[in-house]
Amino acid sequence: MKSNIKDVAKLAGVSPSTVSRVIHNNTRISENTKIRVREAMEELGYIPNAAASSLAGHTPKTLGLVLPNNPGELFKNPFFINAMRGISVYAQQQGYFLLYSFSSDEEDEIQFIRNYINSGWISGVVLLTARKNDRCVEYLRQSEFPFVLIGHAEDPINTNWVDNDNFQAMYQVVNYLIEKGHRKIGFVGGPETFRVTQDRYNGYLQALNSRGFVPDEELIFMGDDFSEGSGIKGAEKILKNTLPDAIATTDDQLAFGVLGFLEANRIEGLAVTGFNNTVRSMYQKPTLTSVDINPELLGERAAELLINLLESDKSKRKDIVPNHYLVPAKLIPRETA
Amino acid sequence: MKSNIKDVAKLAGVSPSTVSRVIHNNTRISENTKIRVREAMEELGYIPNAAASSLAGHTPKTLGLVLPNNPGELFKNPFFINAMRGISVYAQQQGYFLLYSFSSDEEDEIQFIRNYINSGWISGVVLLTARKNDRCVEYLRQSEFPFVLIGHAEDPINTNWVDNDNFQAMYQVVNYLIEKGHRKIGFVGGPETFRVTQDRYNGYLQALNSRGFVPDEELIFMGDDFSEGSGIKGAEKILKNTLPDAIATTDDQLAFGVLGFLEANRIEGLAVTGFNNTVRSMYQKPTLTSVDINPELLGERAAELLINLLESDKSKRKDIVPNHYLVPAKLIPRETA
DNA sequence: TTAATTAGTGAAAGCGTTTGCGCATCACTC
DNA sequence: GAGTGATGCGCAAACGCTTTCACTAATTAA
Numbered sequence: 093m094k095s096n097i098k099d100v101a102k103l104a105g106v107s108p109s110t111v112s113r114v115i116h117n118n119t120r121i122s123e124n125t126k127i128r129v130r131e132a133m134e135e136l137g138y139i140p141n142a143a144a145s146s147l148a149g150h151t152p153k154t155l156g157l158v159l160p161n162n163p164g165e166l167f168k169n170p171f172f173i174n175a176m177r178g179i180s181v182y183a184q185q186q187g188y189f190l191l192y193s194f195s196s197d198e199e200d201e202i203q204f205i206r207n208y209i210n211s212g213w214i215s216g217v218v219l220l221t222a223r224k225n226d227r228c229v230e231y232l233r234q235s236e237f238p239f240v241l242i243g244h245a246e247d248p249i250n251t252n253w254v255d256n257d258n259f260q261a262m263y264q265v266v267n268y269l270i271e272k273g274h275r276k277i278g279f280v281g282g283p284e285t286f287r288v289t290q291d292r293y294n295g296y297l298q299a300l301n302s303r304g305f306v307p308d309e310e311l312i313f314m315g316d317d318f319s320e321g322s323g324i325k326g327a328e329k330i331l332k333n334t335l336p337d338a339i340a341t342t343d344d345q346l347a348f349g350v351l352g353f354l355e356a357n358r359i360e361g362l363a364v365t366g367f368n369n370t371v372r373s374m375y376q377k378p379t380l381t382s383v384d385i386n387p388e389l390l391g392e393r394a395a396e397l398l399i400n401l402l403e404s405d406k407s408k409r410k411d412i413v414p415n416h417y418l419v420p421a422k423l424i425p426r427e428t429a
Numbered sequence: 430m431k432s433n434i435k436d437v438a439k440l441a442g443v444s445p446s447t448v449s450r451v452i453h454n455n456t457r458i459s460e461n462t463k464i465r466v467r468e469a470m471e472e473l474g475y476i477p478n479a480a481a482s483s484l485a486g487h488t489p490k491t492l493g494l495v496l497p498n499n500p501g502e503l504f505k506n507p508f509f510i511n512a513m514r515g516i517s518v519y520a521q522q523q524g525y526f527l528l529y530s531f532s533s534d535e536e537d538e539i540q541f542i543r544n545y546i547n548s549g550w551i552s553g554v555v556l557l558t559a560r561k562n563d564r565c566v567e568y569l570r571q572s573e574f575p576f577v578l579i580g581h582a583e584d585p586i587n588t589n590w591v592d593n594d595n596f597q598a599m600y601q602v603v604n605y606l607i608e609k610g611h612r613k614i615g616f617v618g619g620p621e622t623f624r625v626t627q628d629r630y631n632g633y634l635q636a637l638n639s640r641g642f643v644p645d646e647e648l649i650f651m652g653d654d655f656s657e658g659s660g661i662k663g664a665e666k667i668l669k670n671t672l673p674d675a676i677a678t679t680d681d682q683l684a685f686g687v688l689g690f691l692e693a694n695r696i697e698g699l700a701v702t703g704f705n706n707t708v709r710s711m712y713q714k715p716t717l718t719s720v721d722i723n724p725e726l727l728g729e730r731a732a733e734l735l736i737n738l739l740e741s742d743k744s745k746r747k748d749i750v751p752n753h754y755l756v757p758a759k760l761i762p763r764e765t766a
Numbered sequence: 767t768t769a770a771t772t773a774g775t776g777a778a779a780g781c782g783t784t785t786g787c788g789c790a791t792c793a794c795t796c
Numbered sequence: 797g798a799g800t801g802a803t804g805c806g807c808a809a810a811c812g813c814t815t816t817c818a819c820t821a822a823t824t825a826a
């Protein structure tokens with residue numbers, strides 16, 4: 093049942109080297125031989141032993157994913173599972189296997205990456221979560237191990253990454269609100285230090301600007317985190333002195349906080365938008381207008397980028413273009429806007 | 430930076446074989462030597478090359494997961510991501526890597542399993558989705574490749590599996606409803622051919638029975654699938670002639686269908702329960718009483734079972750006990766009951 | 767015509783481990 | 797003091813593949 097390269101070689105009447113070359117589509121093998129060998133492989137149901145292949149110096153067709161182990165987030169937001177699906181779509185199609193690991197902290201992650209790399213199992217890493225001063229990124233870079241980041245890279249020039257166009261996404265949201273007739277539009281963001289917050293904030297400003305609106309300091313709030321609690325605080329601040337038409341937030345959780353505050357204080361008629369298109373946003377009452385950041389496509393692109401990199405000539409990997417993709421996000425209008 | 434077993438051997442003043450034996454905790458090595466070797470490994474940051482190890486005959490410490498690629502299901506129900514987390518908790522702790530693949534059909538799955546097995550990458554498989562007449566199970570069994578199934582096994586004696594105690598879970602639900610004062614309790618299940626439907630149905634019957642209630646044929650419906658549509662049909666049938674106090678369903682989707690029908694027909698006061706504790710169940714209005722089937726623990730147990738199997742003496746694997754786990758499910762009372 | 771090149775293939779070394787076998791050494795036993 | 801059985805370790809042969817080098821035959825260039 094289980095056959096190896098020698099069996100195939102014998103059946104095809106060639107040497108193992110030739111079989112190996114056929115597998116890797118070496119141009120030096122004649123078409124005739126290739127056909128013979130392929131028939132033999134077919135007949136024996138031969139599948140190359142990846143471990144041996146890796147040992148012998150051929151980089152293994154396996155990617156390693158690093159996932160954060162945050163039960164709450166994982167539960168409420170199907171981002172990760174969908175990103176994984178996206179990655180798998182492209183990777184499997186290209187004959188790559190996928191390794192994954194959940195890690196609870198940065199230390200953990202580095203440990204895994206170390207193991208990944210040294211084990212000889214994998215040839216590239218996908219980081220599904222971008223942090224500030226990410227030590228994983230640093231480690232991977234200094235190990236000169238190929239990787240791609242989903243999310244914002246701190247050093248976008250020297251990193252391979254895919255991300256949403258967050259500026260454009262929020263621009264789109266605010267534009268939509270304006271077209272719906274809203275004039276005084278508030279903003280509730282996550283921590284200011286996060287690039288994603290900045291980008292979305294800038295999209296907000298730019299959208300207002302392009303319509304000749306002037307941003308009002310009182311309508312803008314940046315939370316300490318992305319939680320519902322911060323959303324509540326945001327609503328509190330914004331509604332203290334003025335009453336806006338709408339509040340755009342950078343995260344569904346924040347939006348839920350805002351909605352909660354509105355409900356608790358019986359304030360009606362405000363439009364509210366979120367980000368991430370979580371399951372809750374589609375089912376709670378009122379359903380929340382949100383932005384689908386397209387996690388599956390993010391994953392797919394990430395895999396594509398990484399695999400292109402891996403299959404390119406090793407010596408000139410640094411010159412590979414593109415080193416990033418911007419994935420469009422899509423506004424999903426629902427009851428809250 | 431990257432060291433191999435020879436480097437360690439040299440530094441420790443022993444032969445590579447000794448280092449290998451230390452790694453695998455061979456009893457024939459003296460404590461002194463072990464300590465010396467371990468220090469050397471530490472100093473060099475040595476991590477064994479898993480590919481080489483696998484090649485040399487040591488079964489690799491990697492498990493392969495087979496996931497269905499059903500976007501809708503994956504999205505609405507965090508079962509899989511949580512099961513994956515559970516698996517990873519145990520597996521990573523035991524030093525195992527995890528490979529995963531999404532497959533869109535059975536053909537696909539078999540293909541992956543074939544690749545998995547022959548590639549030499551993995552030593553065991555976790556099937557996250559149980560089907561009737563599962564050809565994957567068949568294939569794995571005939572290949573004599575270790576695997577564990579999450580869900581109901583068709584041949585429970587000769588399969589390693591973990592599952593909820595579905596009988597007990599539904600018994601608990603109905604019992605709860607009865608204690609809440611409900612007397613006429615309907616049942617909406619999935620396809621009758623599914624074991625899970627049978628088990629939960631039996632739990633329902635038994636619970637009624639134990640309280641001296643007689644099941645009423647008119648209050649019982651088995652759908653063609655687990656969809657919202659089937660839930661609607663179920664409610665339609667059950668409410669045709671009689672008006673029950675409560676309807677217990679075997680799936681949140683079915684429950685949503687029932688609730689939808691009730692709302693559309695302005696029928697109030699009925700208790701409704703689901704299964705799976707989906708995100709929607711916690712956030713829609715009214716929030717749905719559901720059963721948390723504890724996917725994380727299912728995953729953890731599955732990994733435990735499989736790894737125990739793998740680490741046991743190969744010759745007497747068949748006698749390993751337990752070959753299954755029953756994971757308790759937990760009723761989550763919410764507004765609908 | 768001869769030399770140089772190219773195409774197509776095989777032989778063999780090596781990748782980093784594991785492991786069966788064997789060789790010492792040591793502690794007992796009779 | 798010879799025999800026995802542990803104990804502790806090294807040697808060397810795999811494991812299945814890739815790849816360099818070398819070789820032959822066929823083609824092209826000079």
